[in-house]
Amino acid sequence: MKKTQRDLYTARLSKQILDADLQPDVGVRASIINMFRTNHAALAGLIVILLIILAAVFAPLITRYDPNALNLANMRKPPSAEHWFGTDDMGRDVFSRVIYGGRLSLMIGFVPSVISLVLGTVLGLMAGYLGRHVDAVIMRLADVVLAFPSLLLAMVVMYTLGSSILNMFIALSIINWAGTARVVRAQTLSLKEKEFVEAARSMGVSRFSIVFKHILPNCLPNLIVLFTLDIPGAIMWESSMSFLGVGDPNAASWGLMVSQGKSYAYMCPWLILAPGLAILVTVMAFNFLGDGLRDAIDPYMKT
Amino acid sequence: MxxxxxxxxxxxxxxxxxxxxxxxxxxxxxxxxxxxxxxxxxxxxxxxxxxxxxxxxxxxxxxxxxxxxxxxxxxxxxxxxxxxxxxxxxxxxxxxxxxxxxxxxxxxxxxxxxxxxxxxxxxxxxxxxxxxxxxxxxxxxxxxxxxxxxxxxxxxxxxxxxxxxxxxxxxxxxxxxxxxxxxxxxxxxxxxxxxxxxxxxxxxxxxxxxxxxxxxxxxxxxxxxxxxxxYAGEVVERADVFTLFKSCAHPYTRGLMGALPRMTPKGQRLYNIRGTVPNLWAMPVGCRFAPRCEFAAERCHGEKPPLLDLGGGHLCRCFAPRGLEDEHHG
Missing domain, CATH: 3.40.50.300 (P-loop containing nucleotide triphosphate hydrolases)
Incomplete structure (x- = not known):
């Protein structure tokens, strides 16, 4: 099973936090702004992501054709001035379908990433701060999730619950929360021994406030990076699963388009190239941005 | 009170x-x-x-x-x-x-x-x-x-x-x-x-x-x-600040005072209390300071001294509290 960027980052981060005392993140904002000035790949990533989001939001204004309008007289036409990315086997405009598919793929990138971020953060904070049994239960659960190959686990969930977009969100959330929980737990373990936590306790601050008002803000920079790397991960997983036929067959995401176009791969390569490139560009943009943010936030990466 | x-x-x-x-x-x-x-x-x-x-x-x-x-x-x-x-x-x-x-x-x-x-x-x-x-x-x-x-x-x-x-x-x-x-x-x-x-x-x-x-x-x-x-989890001396600096009585306190850097003739070494703090799992039976005390007697090693009142609220946990006049180190 391949290791994603995110897995590597998660593993390294957990280790680092436990190894060395994490430096307080000072001037993170300034560091990020500075990073965008020097790291043009990250800046390009940010711009591309914004463009893709804008395209998805304003899809009706950009496209000339209804993505689902069939035109059997105009099947499998190569790219032209009329149809920029050609038409598919049912005469639908591929460009429109890619733009509209972007709505779905972005949603698939964001929604499960938000869910797994929130879930992983809360569970990680609980495990790290409460310790003992709570920690043991949550971390063994995380181990179980991490022990399965992610794709297999997600496919099992999809098979069990049925192929729908909602179940896709659930499956992707399940495979992603554990890594986040580990990172947050490691950081919480280190943060809760800090004097400022003791100082807060000595002022009568409740445990709930200590966790969410004092410890959580210190984890935010890393969470932002994890989130940025979660999104392309989710898009990739969804594409893989749609390609393998366990996605929602009615949700025209990029992955499904590639899957449906594969029968015509030699005859009409644009059917897989267009959505394939869309996936590639989006995932790379997020990865460049995530890398840049990580370098800006993570003082240990700087050389 | x-x-x-x-x-x-x-x-x-x-x-x-x-x-x-x-x-x-x-x-x-x-x-x-x-x-x-x-x-x-x-x-x-x-x-x-x-x-x-x-x-x-x-x-x-x-x-x-x-x-x-x-x-x-x-x-x-x-x-x-x-x-x-x-x-x-x-x-x-x-x-x-x-x-x-x-x-x-x-x-x-x-x-x-x-x-x-x-x-x-x-x-x-x-x-x-x-x-x-x-x-x-x-x-x-x-x-x-x-x-x-x-x-x-x-x-x-x-x-x-x-x-x-x-x-x-x-x-x-x-x-x-x-x-x-x-x-x-x-x-x-x-x-x-x-x-x-x-x-x-x-x-x-x-x-x-x-x-x-x-x-x-x-x-x-x-x-x-x-x-x-x-010292080692116990109060060994209590006094108001003037009494403490003028006439501290416990050998440990006197050691601390003696270890303060002062303007002294050149060549004199700074006093330090010998030994280290006892291990929490191996506390001495008697006075906890006895193993490091230069005045320790037989009794100090076997029996724990009580916190004695030397008058005026000056308390000291030592069998033989001393005045500053017989202090020779420092």
Whole structure:
């Protein structure tokens, strides 16, 4: 099973936090702004992501054709001035379908990433701060999730619950929360021994406030990076699963388009190239941005 | 007798990995803090002075436990209060200042917000009122441009300023008792003097009693009214500050005094107490200081000396307390 960027980052981060005392993140904002000035790949990533989001939001204004309008007289036409990315086997405009598919793929990138971020953060904070049994239960659960190959686990969930977009969100959330929980737990373990936590306790601050008002803000920079790397991960997983036929067959995401176009791969390569490139560009943009943010936030990466 | 806090026979233990027995870190400490006065708690690292204060405020680490004793504060025994009741007292009636101003402030929260938190928590003030009050106390503790500093992060402040912020935090709600755990150890000497003066001024103004935990006898001389000297989890000497510096009686205290650098003829070596602090799991049977004491007799090794009253509230845990006149070292 391949290791994603995110897995590597998660593993390294957990280790680092436990190894060395994490430096307080000072001037993170300034560091990020500075990073965008020097790291043009990250800046390009940010711009591309914004463009893709804008395209998805304003899809009706950009496209000339209804993505689902069939035109059997105009099947499998190569790219032209009329149809920029050609038409598919049912005469639908591929460009429109890619733009509209972007709505779905972005949603698939964001929604499960938000869910797994929130879930992983809360569970990680609980495990790290409460310790003992709570920690043991949550971390063994995380181990179980991490022990399965992610794709297999997600496919099992999809098979069990049925192929729908909602179940896709659930499956992707399940495979992603554990890594986040580990990172947050490691950081919480280190943060809760800090004097400022003791100082807060000595002022009568409740445990709930200590966790969410004092410890959580210190984890935010890393969470932002994890989130940025979660999104392309989710898009990739969804594409893989749609390609393998366990996605929602009615949700025209990029992955499904590639899957449906594969029968015509030699005859009409644009059917897989267009959505394939869309996936590639989006995932790379997020990865460049995530890398840049990580370098800006993570003082240990700087050389 | 008007004591704001009276600790009686406090015993605190710690669990340690791989050992069945719990280590006794504080062994029967009695301590009284008169209202509005400053009491020093002196001793070397690991003697139990911080553990004493943490036991009283219920802030012991997870593996620590108060075995017995009582700590009377405003007629209530702090050691028997629930966490919720203690939370209402902490920061409001009893506040604490810690050693490291660098790490005692949350790096990602503006300092003003951190100070204001106590006011919002205990007095339920709204944001604007709490901010006004915070700015006022920040000005009072000598932070220039408090309105601007309010929104700044800890890394934008110097060490001295940060400790002033901590003091502002501790004094905001005019507590009855301020526990200061090595508040000046991390600071320059000149800043140290300023901070001590500030604490004394605020104390006079608010009638706050201070428990000053330190290993620095200079700080004790500067600010304390009474002093307790701790060694290996026990109080070995108690006296008012003048008596202590004029005629301390316990060999350990005398050793500490002797180890102070002084202007002496060139070539004399600085006195140091031989040996090290005893292991928590292997405490000497008799006097705990006996193995390091140059005056130890047979009896000291087998029998534990009681805390003797030498008159005028001067207590000393030694069979043969000495006056300063027969001191030859230093």
């Amino acid at each position: 008007d004591n704001i806090l009276e600790i009686k026979n406090l015993i605190t233990s710690f669990a340690s990995d791989g050992r069945k027995e719990r280590a006794i870190a504080v062994n029967g400490v009695d301590l009284a803090i008169p209202r509005g006065k400053t009491v020093g708690l002196v001793g070397e690292s690991g003697c139990g002075k911080s553990v004493t204060s943490l036991s009283v405020t219920g802030l012991l680490a997870e593996n620590g436990r108060v075995e017995s004793g009582e700590a009377l504060f405003q007629g209530r025994d702090l050691l028997r209060l629930s966490e919720k009741e203690l939370r209402a007292i902490r920061g409001n009636d009893i506040s604490m200042i810690f050693q490291e101003p660098m790490t005692s402030l949350n790096p990602v929260i503006p300092v003003g917000v951190q100070v204001a938190e106590a006011a919002r928590l205990h007095e339920g003030l709204d944001k604007a009122t709490a901010k006004a009050r915070t700015v006022e106390i920040m000005r009072k503790v000598g932070i220039p441009e408090p309105e601007r500093r309010y929104g700044q992060y800890p890394h934008q402040l110097s060490g001295g300023l940060r400790q002033r912020v901590m003091i502002a935090m501790g004094m905001l709600l005019k507590p009855d008792l301020l526990i200061a755990d090595e508040p000046t150890t991390a600071l320059d000497v000149s800043i140290e003097a300023q901070i001590l003066r500030l604490m004394r001024d605020l104390q006079r103004e608010n009638g706050t009693a201070i428990l000053m935990i330190t290993h620095n006898l200079g700080v004790v001389a500067e600010i304390c009214d009474e002093v307790y000297v701790m």
